Every structure is written in C-alpha cells, then in structure tokens.
Amino acid sequence: MDTRExxxxxxxxxxxDELLALYEQMAVIRRTEKAAHDLFLSGLVKGTTHLxxxxxAIAVGASAALRDDDYVFATYRGHHHALAxxxxxxxxxxxxxxxxxxxxxxxxxSMHLTKASAGMLGSYAIVGAHLPMAVGAAWSARLRxxxxxxxxxxxxxxxxxxxxxxxxxxxxxxxxxxxxxxENNLYMEYTAIADxxxxxxxxxxxxxxxxxxxxxxxxxxxxxxREAVDRLARRARAGDGPALLEAETYRHYxxxxxxxxxYRPAEEVERWLKHDPLDLARxxxxxxxxxxxxxxxxxxxxxxxxxxxxxxxxxxxAPDPAEALTxxxxxxxxxxxx
Numbered sequence: 001m002d003t004r005e006x007x008x009x010x011x012x013x014x015x016x017d018e019l020l021a022l023y024e025q026m027a028v029i030r031r032t033e034k035a036a037h038d039l040f041l042s043g044l045v046k047g048t049t050h051l052x053x054x055x056x057a058i059a060v061g062a063s064a065a066l067r068d069d070d071y072v073f074a075t076y077r078g079h080h081h082a083l084a085x086x087x088x089x090x091x092x093x094x095x096x097x098x099x100x101x102x103x104x105x106x107x108x109x110s111m112h113l114t115k116a117s118a119g120m121l122g123s124y125a126i127v128g129a130h131l132p133m134a135v136g137a138a139w140s141a142r143l144r145x146x147x148x149x150x151x152x153x154x155x156x157x158x159x160x161x162x163x164x165x166x167x168x169x170x171x172x173x174x175x176x177x178x179x180x181x182x183e184n185n186l187y188m189e190y191t192a193i194a195d196x197x198x199x200x201x202x203x204x205x206x207x208x209x210x211x212x213x214x215x216x217x218x219x220x221x222x223x224x225x226r227e228a229v230d231r232l233a234r235r236a237r238a239g240d241g242p243a244l245l246e247a248e249t250y251r252h253y254x255x256x257x258x259x260x261x262x263y264r265p266a267e268e269v270e271r272w273l274k275h276d277p278l279d280l281a282r283x284x285x286x287x288x289x290x291x292x293x294x295x296x297x298x299x300x301x302x303x304x305x306x307x308x309x310x311x312x313x314x315x316x317x318a319p320d321p322a323e324a325l326t327x328x329x330x331x332x333x334x335x336x337x338x
Contacts, residue, residue, distance in 0.1 A: 014223050016288040020298060022064055022222050023281045026056040027302035029080045030278060032089045035310050036079065036096055036110070040257050044314070045096045049110040050077040053252040054220070057277035058183050059084035061225025062151065065233055071119050071137040071150040073130040076111035077183075077251075078123030081153060086118035089309035099316035105327065106319040128154065128161035131180065135167045138178035138242075147237045150178040151229075157188025159202040168244065172210040175241035179232055182246045183219060189255045190263055203246040212242050219247030220277040223284060250275070 033053040039045045052059070059080035066072070074081040082092055087103055095102030096110050103113055114122040121137065124130040134152035141148040158164050159182060171178050182203035186193060199205035207214025213235075217228045225247060232243040250272035254261035261269075285295055 013227060014284075016285065016290045018064075019223065019281065019285055019288065020290060020294070022060050022226070023278070023285060023295070024298045024302060025060045025084060026222065026278055026281060027299055028089060028305060029056045029059070029083050031302050031306040032083060032092060032309070033079060035089070035093060035306050037253070037257070039093065039097065039310070045110070046098060047109055048256045048258060049096065050075075050256050051251070051253045052077050052080040054272070054277065055183055055185070055249050055251065056080055057222035057225055057281070058153070058181070058219045058247045058249060061222040062153075062181060062229045064222075064226045065230035066119075066149065066151065069119060069146075069148055070233075071121050071134070071141075071148065073121055073134045073137070073150070073152045074113075074123045075127070075130070075154055075158075075183075076123055076125040077155065078113055078153075079110070082113040082115060082120050082123070085115060085120040087113065087115045087120065089306050090312045091115075093309055094313035094316050097313055097316075098319065099313055100319040101313070101316040102319075105323065107327065128158040128163035130154070131158070131163050131167035132170075134178050134180075135171050135176060138171065138176035139174065141177055142174075147177070149233055149236055150176075151181060152178065153181050153183060155188065156182060156184040156186070156193040156197075156202045157191075158182075159193075159206060160188070160197060165206075168206070168210045168212065168242070171242040172212050175239065177236040177239075178242045179229065179236060180242065180244045181229070182244070183249055184246050185249050185251045186268075187251075187255070187264070190259065201246055203244055207244040212244060214244045214246070216246045216248065219249035220275050221280050222277060223281075249277075 030053055033051045036049055037051060040049050063084040072081055072085055079092060091103040092113060095104055095108055098106040103115060108114055111125045112123050114120060131152045131154060134150040137150035193202050201216055204214035204216050215228060218224050228245055232245060282295060
C-alpha cells in the first residue's frame with residue numbers, strides 16, 4: 001500500500017504502510033499457528049506444541065524495532081519469534097512435521113526453532129535457561145566492539161526462576177546491551193502467576209532490585225510494543241545498560257496441545273479475546289484510513305501463503321538418517337565427542 005492512500009497520516013508515530021506490514025506478519029503467524037494446531041490434531045506433528053496465538057504483537061512489534069544483526073532468544077513457545085525474525089511458514093511447519101526441509105532439518109522440532117542467520121539463536125525448553133545465554137551474547141557484542149543488542153523473551157513463570165535473577169543482576173553490574181522482555185500471559189503453565197508471586201507485576205516490579213528500568217506495555221498492541229522496544233533498544237545501544245519490559249498478553253490456547261485450559265475463568269477468556277492483537281491493529285489501520293479491502297487482501301495473501309506452506313511441508317522428504325549427527329556441534333560433526 002502507498003501511504004498516499006492515507007495522505008501520509010500517522011497514528012502513534014506509525015504510517016499506514018508500516019502498520020499494514022506489521023499486520024501482515026501477525027496474520028501470517030496466526031495462520032501458521034492454526035495450521036500447526038490442525039496438523040497436530042491430524043497426527044502429522046509428533047510430540048507436543050506450545051502455540052503462541054495471541055502473542056503475535058510482542059514478537060512482531062519487538063522485531064520491528066530491532067536490527068537484523070541483533071540476537072533473539074525465545075522459549076519453547078517461540079514459533080512467533082522465529083517467524084518474526086525471518087523464518088518462513090514452510091520452514092517452521094516442515095520442522096514441526098520432522099521433514100528434511102525444516103528449519104533445523106528435523107532436529108529441533110516445535111520447541112527448538114532456530115535460525116542463526118537471522119539472529120534467532122534458539123527456542124529453549126528449560127524455563128529461564130536462555131536468559132544467561134542472552135547476557136553472554138550481549139557480553140560478546142561488548143567485547144567485539146559492536147552495538148548489537150541481545151533480547152531474551154520469556155514467560156511470567158520464569159520470573160520466579162533463579163536464572164532470571166542471576167541474569168538481571170550480572171547484566172546490570174556490567175551494564176550490558178540486553179533487553180529482557182516478559183510475555184506475561186497470566187499463567188505459568190496451569191497456575192495463575194498472581195497466586196505464587198509476591199508482587200503484582202512479576203517482571204517489572206523486580207527491576208528496581210537490580211537498578212534497571214522496568215516498564216509495562218500492552219503486549220497486544222503492536223504499535224505500543226514497537227515504540228517501547230525501540231526506545232529501550234536505543235538506550236541500551238547508547239551504553240546505558242539493560243532494561244526489563246513486561247508485555248501483558250493472553251494465549252488463545254492452553255499451555256500445550258494437551259491442555260484444554262479449563263482453569264481459566266470464562267469471563268477472563270472472553271475479555272482477552274476481545275482484546276485480540278489483530279483486531280487492535282485493524283482498528284488502528286481504520287484510524288489511518290486504510291481501506292477495508294486493502295486489509296482483506298492482506299488476509300487473503302496470508303491465508304494463501306500458509307496454505308501453500310502446509311502442502312509443501314507435507315510433500316517434503318523425511319530426513320536422511322545418515323545426517324543424524326551432522327550440524328549437532330559447532331564443527332558440524334560429533335567425532336570429537338568420541
């Protein structure tokens with residue numbers, strides 16, 4: 001879309017052109033997640049999956065504020081981050097279906113999507129384990145004299161894990177260029193985070209203990225997420241150290257595909273579903289005067305892209321067993337282990 005369609009108008013510092021591009025990313029992610037859900041139910045995705053439908057604005061908004069050479073670390077609920085950093089729906093779905101064309105050649109699966117060439121340095125299944133890794137990546141940038149940034153995305157449950165506090169402390173002591181972004185969806189697996197945490201804001205309220213900024217943002221508003229991450233990223237690159245951003249959001253599915261999420265109150269679910277990231281973005285696009293037909297065309301394009309990705313992933317070959325030990329270690333093999 002040309003911004004001349006809206007007269008170059010902006011809302012909250014974003015043009016219709018920019019927001020439409022972010023909306024398209026979120027639309028692709030939402031449909032990829034739905035495809036993963038359907039493929040799991042049809043038996044084509046083995047193991048479990050942790051869907052991030054409802055979290056799209058955090059990944060897309062944050063990535064829009066980052067550079068291509070920045071580093072991103074995510075949790076096992078990381079499909080949206082891999083896609084936001086440049087992985088394709090076909091690569092991700094093929095990985096989930098254990099195909100040779102998968103993002104990690106069938107060696108990672110749903111919980112370990114990684115695309116190092118795009119700065120997506122992995123999804124991690126051990127809660128909180130990647131936060132110290134992000135600190136290490138930021139330290140590496142400091143040593144090499146670059147102004148790269150490391151970003152660790154994590155769930156609210158990780159705020160009660162020791163690695164969270166260790167990572168924040170060391171990053172603060174060394175004033176490292178790292179951002180800690182909490183995707184607070186109110187539940188640590190099946191337990192409400194409020195039931196087991198001493199402070200109302202499990203992430204942001206802990207920041208003062210380490211002398212770093214702690215902010216809260218509506219994690220379902222892609223424009224607000226982009227603005228907050230952009231501001232904190234510029235601060236970190238300038239040498240002012242780490243910051244912690246708590247993005248409030250809500251998952252549309254249960255913790256994993258084995259979880260019907262019946263522990264969540266119906267009225268709470270209804271309230272949050274009315275605060276959907278895609279709906280909020282559509283509302284902002286309307287404010288900018290973007291035609292409904294233009295948005296509908298984006299939705300159709302996203303649907304076609306993911307539909308084609310599903311078919312391509314289904315048709316892709318299984319991995320060659322002879323390659324089981326390749327790409328496992330930094331040297332490309334495993335001979336040094338024996």
